[in-house]
Amino acid sequence: MNIHPTAVVSSEAQLGEGVQIGPYAIIGPDVNIGSNTFIGPHAVIERHADIGDNCRILQFASIGGDPQDLKYRGEDTRVVIGNNNVIREFVTINRATSADIGVTKIGDNNLIMAYCHVAHNCKLGDFVVMANSANLAGHIHIDDYAIIGGLTGIHQFTRIGRHAFVGGASAIARDVPPFTTVAGNHAKPYGLNIVGLRRRGFAEETLKALKQAYKLVYRSSLLLTDALKRIRAEVPDIPEVRQFVEFIEESERGICR
Numbered sequence: 001m002n003i004h005p006t007a008v009v010s011s012e013a014q015l016g017e018g019v020q021i022g023p024y025a026i027i028g029p030d031v032n033i034g035s036n037t038f039i040g041p042h043a044v045i046e047r048h049a050d051i052g053d054n055c056r057i058l059q060f061a062s063i064g065g066d067p068q069d070l071k072y073r074g075e076d077t078r079v080v081i082g083n084n085n086v087i088r089e090f091v092t093i094n095r096a097t098s099a100d101i102g103v104t105k106i107g108d109n110n111l112i113m114a115y116c117h118v119a120h121n122c123k124l125g126d127f128v129v130m131a132n133s134a135n136l137a138g139h140i141h142i143d144d145y146a147i148i149g150g151l152t153g154i155h156q157f158t159r160i161g162r163h164a165f166v167g168g169a170s171a172i173a174r175d176v177p178p179f180t181t182v183a184g185n186h187a188k189p190y191g192l193n194i195v196g197l198r199r200r201g202f203a204e205e206t207l208k209a210l211k212q213a214y215k216l217v218y219r220s221s222l223l224l225t226d227a228l229k230r231i232r233a234e235v236p237d238i239p240e241v242r243q244f245v246e247f248i249e250e251s252e253r254g255i256c257r
Contacts, residue, residue: 004041013045016053028064030076048076048095052083052108060069063093067104067120069138072097082108082126089114096121100139111252113150118240131168145200161247163200175251178243179210179218181257189256191216202240209236213244218257224248 002020003009009027016035021027023041030217034053039045041059049064059062062085064079076094080103085091091112092255096104100121107126109167112118115133123141131150142148142160149168155161158173166172167190168182176182179197181190192214198208212235216227235241248255 022059031064040089049074049079049081051081052085054083055081055087055088056083058089061087061091061093063087063091065092067093067094067097067138069097069120072120073098077102077104077120079104079106081106082110084109085112086110086114087112091116093116093118094120097138099142107144119156125162145196146176147196149183155253159247159251159255162243163193164197165196172256174253174257175247175255177247177255179240180256187256191205205236206240207239209238209241210244213241224257 001015004021004023006023007021007025011256012029013027013031015033019033019256020038021039022234025039025041028045028047030048032050034051035080036053037051037055039057043057043061046064075098077098079093079095085106095119096102096151101123104120104122110124110127110128112130117135119136121139122136125142125144127145128142128228129147131148132153133150136154137156139157140154143162145163146160147241148166149170149229151169152166154172158172161176161178163179164176165181166176170183170187171185172187179192180196181193182188183190192210213231216230220227231245
């Protein structure tokens with residue numbers, strides 16, 4: 001363990017083996033930091049936060065601050081951050097309110113670039129990338145391997161599906177189905193995330209089936225309910241197609257169309 005003499009670390013914080021804390025960093029009460037995690041200079045982990053192993057939280061990041069929600073009444077909610085995450089300069093991650101899932105949660109192996117904001121009650125999966133200055137309002141769920149372009153704003157209660165790609169400087173007001181690419185203000189669909197899916201080793205047969213499903217939803221002029229029925233009847237029944245259909249069926253905000 002290596003704590004710079006100018007850092008302020010609460011006696012109520014728990015630090016794992018190999019933790020490094022840089023100059024002028026502040027670690028508040030009820031903070032748990034896992035093994036071999038690096039906290040950069042001037043970073044603030046305010047309170048009620050759990051941070052996993054092998055994370056890098058760089059200078060001036062702020063984690064565990066009160067939620068920016070008028071309904072918040074001081075309840076002791078948490079931020080929970082998994083392992084192997086990189087959280088860059090000036091990122092802000094707020095604790096939750098007691099509503100919804102009651103926690104702000106970030107999975108493993110995520111990259112959150114400089115100046116991003118993750119608001120209260122958000123939930124990020126694994127291997128998510130948020131480019132510089134992407135901003136999440138409250139209660140947003142982002143699934144595994146999604147990529148959010150820089151300068152993008154996402155409306156509260158929106159969901160971003162797994163392996164989705166959101167282009168930079170977008171405004172997202174509706175759900176983004178898995179495996180798709182959207183961009184714009186307000187965002188519109190631009191096909192499947194073919195480049196990303198191929199990079200991650202998806203078989204051509206899977207891509208072909210997803211293309212069939214995508215065309216029925218976005219290019220057939222069918223009502224959405226009819227398009228989903230035809231997908232179930234005509235497209236190969238593989239996990240990725242089922243995920244695509246089920247995500248749309250479960251959407252409460254509606255999808256980008």
